[in-house]
Amino acid sequence: xxxxxxxxxxxxxLFLHFxxxxxxxxxxxxxxxxxxxxxxEFNDKTCLKAQQDCSKHGAHLxxxxxxxxIDYFKAKNVRYIWxxxxxxVSTNTWRWHNENTAATFTRWDVAxxxxxxxEDVCINARYLDKWHDQNGEHKSNSVCEKPVCKCRRK
Numbered sequence: 001x002x003x004x005x006x007x008x009x010x011x012x013x014l015f016l017h018f019x020x021x022x023x024x025x026x027x028x029x030x031x032x033x034x035x036x037x038x039x040x041e042f043n044d045k046t047c048l049k050a051q052q053d054c055s056k057h058g059a060h061l062x063x064x065x066x067x068x069x070i071d072y073f074k075a076k077n078v079r080y081i082w083x084x085x086x087x088x089v090s091t092n093t094w095r096w097h098n099e100n101t102a103a104t105f106t107r108w109d110v111a112x113x114x115x116x117x118x119e120d121v122c123i124n125a126r127y128l129d130k131w132h133d134q135n136g137e138h139k140s141n142s143v144c145e146k147p148v149c150k151c152r153r154k
Contacts, residue, residue: 026148030146033069033072034068034069035147035148036145037059037145037146037148038145039059040078040142041144043141044141046136046137047082047140050142053144054144054145057144057146058146059144060098060144061083061097061142061144062083062084062142062145063083063084064125065096065104065105070107070129073128078128078141078143079128080140081125081141081143082123082124082142083123083125084096085106085123086121088102094106106131107130108131109130112132115133121133121135122135124140
């Protein structure tokens with residue numbers, strides 16, 4: 001083998017090694033992607049119920065903060081989900097769960113004049129890239145997200 005082939009083989013082994021380490025860090029039934037563990041829930045529920053169910057697992061509704069994440073979930077046939085975007089009332093900005101800065105990546109459905117900026121709002125991602133604010137009674141699927149455990153064993 002030449003140096004390029006050696007490097008490519010080494011890179012592939014290293015990539016698989018890190019993927020395996022991350023997969024081991026996710027609970028059973030969860031999937032590793034982009035630095036987090038994700039659990040797709042295909043049962044329709046209200047936004048509040050989806051948030052509560054994620055919290056029971058130490059997680060929150062997923063952040064779709066990049067096109068890469070949208071493409072990942074589209075490949076898994078995820079279409080309509082609650083996402084972890086909320087309106088910060090005092091600053092009138094949209095923020096992802098547990099973040100203190102305004103969201104810089106959004107996919108509002110401008111054809112439907114979204115967002116409506118209502119008070120009782122949860123964000124539903126239709127086909128993942130057409131975001132709508134919905135009232136709390138609407139039911140949809142959800143995706144929970146939690147960071148990969150970076151625990152050190154003693």
